[in-house]
Amino acid sequence: xxxxxxxxxxxxxxxxxxxxxxxxxxxxxxxxxxxxxxxxxxxxxxxxxxxxxxxxxxxxxxxxxxxxxxxxxxxxxxxxxxxxxxxxxxxxxxxxxxxxxxxxxxxxxxxxxxxxxxxxxxxxxxxxxxxxxxxxxxxxxxxxxxxxxxxxxxxxxxxxxxxxxxxxxxxxxxxxxxxxxxxxxxxxxxxxxxxxxxxxxxxxxxxxxxxxxxxxxxxxxxxxxxxxxxxxxxxxxxxxxxxxxxxxxxxxxxxxxxxxxxxxxxxxxxxxxxxxxxxxxxxxxxxxxxxxxxxxxxxxxxxxxxxxxxxxxxxxxxxxxxxxxxxxxxxxxxxxxxxxxxxxxxxxxxxxxxxxxxxxxxxxxxxxxxxxxxxxxxxxxxxxxxxxxxxxxxxxxxxxxxxxxxxxxxxxxxxxxxxxxxxxxxxxxxxxxxxxxxxxxxxxxxxxxxxxxxxxxx
Amino acid sequence: xxxxxxxxxxxxxxxxxxxxxxxxxxxxxxxxxxxxxxxxxxxxxxxxxxxxxxxxxxxxxxxxxxxxxxxxxxxxxxxxxxxxxxxxxxxxxxxxxxxxxxxxxxxxxxxxxxxxxxxxxxxxxxxxxxxxxxxxxxxxxxxxxxxxxxxxxxxxxxxxxxxxxxxxxxxxxxxxxxxxxxxxxxxxxxxxxxxxxxxxxxxxxxxxxxxxxxxxxxxxxxxxxxxxxxxxxxxxxxxxxxxxxxxxxxxxxxxxxxxxxxxxxxxxxxxxxxxxxxxxxxxxxxxxxxxxxxxxxxxxxxxxxxxxxxxxxxxxxxxxxxxxxxxxxxxxxxxxxxxxxxxxxxxxxxxxxxxxxxxxxxxxxxxxxxxxxxxxxxxxxxxxxxxxxxxxxxxxxxxxxxxxxxxxxxxxxxxxxxxxxxxxxxxxxxxxxxxxxxxxxxxxxxxxxxxxxxxxxxxxxxxxxxxxxxxxxxxxxxxxxxxxxxxxxxxxxxxxxxxxxxxxxxx
Numbered sequence: 004x005x006x007x008x009x010x011x012x013x014x015x016x017x018x019x020x021x022x023x024x025x026x027x028x029x030x031x032x033x034x035x036x037x038x039x040x041x042x043x044x045x046x047x048x049x050x051x052x053x054x055x056x057x058x059x060x061x062x063x064x065x066x067x068x069x070x071x072x073x074x075x076x077x078x079x080x081x082x083x084x085x086x087x088x089x090x091x092x093x094x095x096x097x098x099x100x101x102x103x104x105x106x107x108x109x110x111x112x113x114x115x116x117x118x119x120x121x122x123x124x125x126x127x128x129x130x131x132x133x134x135x136x137x138x139x140x141x142x143x144x145x146x147x148x149x150x151x152x153x154x155x156x157x158x159x160x161x162x163x164x165x166x167x168x169x170x171x172x173x174x175x176x177x178x179x180x181x182x183x184x185x186x187x188x189x190x191x192x193x194x195x196x197x198x199x200x201x202x203x204x205x206x207x208x209x210x211x212x213x214x215x216x217x218x219x220x221x222x223x224x225x226x227x228x229x230x231x232x233x234x235x236x237x238x239x240x241x242x243x244x245x246x247x248x249x250x251x252x253x254x255x256x257x258x259x260x261x262x263x264x265x266x267x268x269x270x271x272x273x274x275x276x277x278x279x280x281x282x283x284x285x286x287x288x289x290x291x292x293x294x295x296x297x298x299x300x301x302x303x304x305x306x307x308x309x310x311x312x313x314x315x316x317x318x319x320x321x322x323x324x325x326x327x328x329x330x331x332x333x334x335x336x337x338x339x340x341x342x343x344x345x346x347x348x349x350x351x352x353x354x355x356x357x358x359x360x361x362x363x364x365x366x367x368x369x370x371x372x373x374x375x376x377x378x379x380x381x382x383x384x385x386x387x388x389x390x391x392x393x394x395x396x397x398x399x400x401x402x403x404x405x406x407x408x409x410x411x412x413x414x415x416x417x418x419x420x421x422x423x424x425x426x427x428x429x430x431x432x433x434x435x436x437x438x439x440x441x442x443x444x445x446x447x448x449x450x451x452x453x454x455x456x457x458x459x460x461x
Numbered sequence: 462x463x464x465x466x467x468x469x470x471x472x473x474x475x476x477x478x479x480x481x482x483x484x485x486x487x488x489x490x491x492x493x494x495x496x497x498x499x500x501x502x503x504x505x506x507x508x509x510x511x512x513x514x515x516x517x518x519x520x521x522x523x524x525x526x527x528x529x530x531x532x533x534x535x536x537x538x539x540x541x542x543x544x545x546x547x548x549x550x551x552x553x554x555x556x557x558x559x560x561x562x563x564x565x566x567x568x569x570x571x572x573x574x575x576x577x578x579x580x581x582x583x584x585x586x587x588x589x590x591x592x593x594x595x596x597x598x599x600x601x602x603x604x605x606x607x608x609x610x611x612x613x614x615x616x617x618x619x620x621x622x623x624x625x626x627x628x629x630x631x632x633x634x635x636x637x638x639x640x641x642x643x644x645x646x647x648x649x650x651x652x653x654x655x656x657x658x659x660x661x662x663x664x665x666x667x668x669x670x671x672x673x674x675x676x677x678x679x680x681x682x683x684x685x686x687x688x689x690x691x692x693x694x695x696x697x698x699x700x701x702x703x704x705x706x707x708x709x710x711x712x713x714x715x716x717x718x719x720x721x722x723x724x725x726x727x728x729x730x731x732x733x734x735x736x737x738x739x740x741x742x743x744x745x746x747x748x749x750x751x752x753x754x755x756x757x758x759x760x761x762x763x764x765x766x767x768x769x770x771x772x773x774x775x776x777x778x779x780x781x782x783x784x785x786x787x788x789x790x791x792x793x794x795x796x797x798x799x800x801x802x803x804x805x806x807x808x809x810x811x812x813x814x815x816x817x818x819x820x821x822x823x824x825x826x827x828x829x830x831x832x833x834x835x836x837x838x839x840x841x842x843x844x845x846x847x848x849x850x851x852x853x854x855x856x857x858x859x860x861x862x863x864x865x866x867x868x869x870x871x872x873x874x875x876x877x878x879x880x881x882x883x884x885x886x887x888x889x890x891x892x893x894x895x896x897x898x899x900x901x902x903x904x905x906x907x908x909x910x911x912x913x914x915x916x917x918x919x920x921x922x923x924x925x926x927x928x929x930x931x932x933x934x935x936x937x938x939x940x941x942x943x944x945x946x947x948x949x950x951x952x953x954x955x956x957x958x959x960x961x962x963x964x965x966x967x968x
Contacts, residue, residue: 084879245955252948259941262877
């Protein structure tokens with residue numbers, strides 16, 4: 004008995020475009036259920052939700068925003084003070100931007116820790132990593148658009164880092180700024196990037212990322228055989244919708260009660276004064292929170308080191324770290340063989356501590372809150388926080404998840420302790436931590452080889 | 462080309478005038494060259510003709526030793542000034558420690574050399590006269606080319622013991638140039654030439670020129686001797702911020718001022734400098750660096766310095782506080798003050814220790830200026846008492862309103878509300894308060910109320926702006942509550958649906 008042809012709009016479309024295979028796919032699509040929390044599966048969708056909010060509020064802002072060094076600040080001021088609900092739209096746009104980056108980072112961390120990047124999802128990881136980079140570009144380009152004092156100087160400092168790129172640094176800087184200095188030209192090209200170029204690229208990459216996910220499905224944990232799953236439609240989708248709704252309530256509440264952000268450096272968007280290129284830069288200018296660790300890393304380097312400029316060396320370190328993160332699926336061969344890879348789990352934990360320590364230092368936690376915080380007090384306080392958090396996380400990993408590999412975490416905690424508690428310079432302490440980790444890896448490798456050889460003999 | 466340029470540069474560097482060579486090679490007892498590499502570099506950087514002047518001075522034995530040359534180089538003079546020094550025998554001879562006793566030696570550091578502190582060579586070469594081309598002979602006589610002290614130098618000035626005892630010759634001596642418009646036009650056409658005329662009529666001038674009291678300040682007392690600077694130069698003794706200390710050199714010295722009296726026969730007080738430093742003018746000038754604030758000369762004049770009479774004080778204050786003066790002139794107090802021969806402004810505000818006036822001065826309660834004075838001189842005047850009470854009440858209303866509204870700016874701004882109307886209203890209120898406070902000088906209810914009206918309106922606008930912003934905030938919270946309610950209902954619906962699906966799947 005042949006199936007009854009459907010009626011209505013779906014039937015009309017089905018007759019023309021044969022939607023049955025898509026419908027069948029949706030009906031069969033499942034989310035793996037297992038021993039791990041389901042929560043991690045929602046983070047990608049949540050990031051997409053915040054991105055959609057960005058698109059919607061961004062379009063609304065565009066209705067009144069006028070780019071130009073004589074109009075940008077004025078139009079944003081007009082939006083927030085005169086346009087009905089303009090303040091709400093701008094506030095939601097800013098909050099959503101930060102929450103999107105936060106969800107994106109958490110999504111990537113969960114993917115990293117659960118080894119969901121492993122074969123055959125290498126390209127899904129790479130497209131996701133590209134989306135992360137593009138989101139940072141979104142944040143950086145959007146930061147300048149209000150053309151206020153903070154945005155101007157933060158962009159001047161941020162773009163200046165490009166100079167550290169060997170050989171072509173100065174040319175790149177001029178291309179980025181549209182001249183030797185941050186000016187109206189910079190504003191025009193950042194605007195074009197923010198509202199045209201990046202949305203087009205991000206849209207395309209999101210499409211590819213989603214196609215990969217639909218094609219391959221969500222990754223189950225390592226060693227976990229999928230025996231059952233949750234129907235994506237409607238079970239998982241309804242839960243997704245519910246979470247999005249809760250997040251929308253959260254967004255609206257934050258926008259009403261904290262319209263300019265929580266007031267923490269790097270998470271604030273009060274308009275303040277208009278940018279004045281002739282005014283001197285004031286102290287304490289900090290980038291957005293997700294760039295803070297790079298900002299602090301730059302500060303930790305001396306003007307010259309190992310024949311390089313300090314900023315070049317710092318950016319080299321950051322580039323290597325990002326490179327390792329991007330190439331994880333290809334480096335982690337054990338995960339590709341569906342075997343646990345505790346080394347990479349520990350590497351991830353150590354990287355988190357590394358970034359957390361630098362970010363806290365950039366916030367001058369423990370510095371007394373004055374214009375000239377005590378650097379030693381900051382380092383000590385941040386070190387105590389990170390050591391406590393690191394030791395607690397290590398204990399948790401050992402007791403709850405039965406982890407046995409802690410070498411990188413130990414090296415990073417040694418680095419933090421030597422710098423913050425002993426008073427050694429950040430780089431010297433880092434070098435000792437790095438050497439300790441390298442020696443540990445070599446000794447562990449040698450012991451593993453001996454054990455393997457003994458096993459072969461027996 | 463490059464080779465040629467290099468060769469010519471090397472040749473120029475190598476061209477050391479013959480008389481200079483022994484100086485360059487001269488060594489100390491311990492074998493170190495007297496002229497250091499830095500001194501050598503300074504000589505190398507001189508133009509050829511300047512270096513030649515050095516050689517000529519050495520040749521003429523007036524630049525007597527390498528040490529003498531080292532002293533001149535240590536002044537780091539620009540080339541034109543150095544050329545002037547090298548062609549002035551007075552300076553060359555009197556700056557040579559090997560040729561002069563400390564009493565007559567011009568030194569870059571007199572304290573170190575033990576020479577006369579007035580003979581500071583570094584200061585002299587920065588003196589306004591030297592910088593205009595007037596050197597020693599301009600005042601002392603002779604010419605820069607004289608090779609010995611000529612007779613004219615001794616004749617131009619009074620004998621040493623006389624000139625120190627009686628300083629009355631100084632104003633006339635300086636006036637030889639400074640009272641001659643034709644001569645002064647050649648140097649500074651904008652500089653007045655009436656200083657001597659003014660000085661003659663001033664208290665200082667009368668004391669010195671008529672009463673022959675050499676304690677009285679003359680030109681050199683305020684301007685210095687060999688280190689004179691223009692009044693706009695921050696290092697000058699007569700720069701606005703330095704004038705109080707300059708005047709205080711004598712006027713804050715009780716011992717020096719002993720025996721000097723004011724018109725009433727009372728001794729001249731010496732507390733003015735200390736009082737001035739605590740005053741609103743002193744703080745503005747000395748602490749805030751506001752050069753528009755008056756120093757001593759701002760009120761007393763400089764060359765025509767006179768103590769103020771009752772009438773002139775009020776006119777001096779009006780120079781800056783014109784509006785208040787005009788209001789006072791039309792006030793009922795004008796006649797009363799004249800009757801008492803009071804000097805208007807200073808009667809309420811004081812003289813050298815003028816404090817920033819506060820609203821607490823006004824009112825009909827004991828302790829206020831109005832009440833205390835009226836209790837003493839114009840008792841039982843209910844109209845005045847009511848007027849001063851009204852002044853105070855209105856001022857308090859505006860000032861308290863301002864103090865209560867101001868913190869709302871930050872509070873409302875933090876909530877993301879539009880505070881522009883409030884900020885504008887507060888700015889208008891500030892201006893209104895200034896006008897209201899100023900209008901008190903009319904001591905007239907109608908004038909006061911008219912002046913207070915814009916301030917009161919601004920305060921009203923500020924209250925309205927605050928109310929509007931608070932209303933907007935309430936609307937936002939209610940709107941949020943409604944949105945949360947709606948979205949919560951939607952979420953509840955989805956939650957129930959999820960539970961229903963789960964239940965069906967289990968069954």
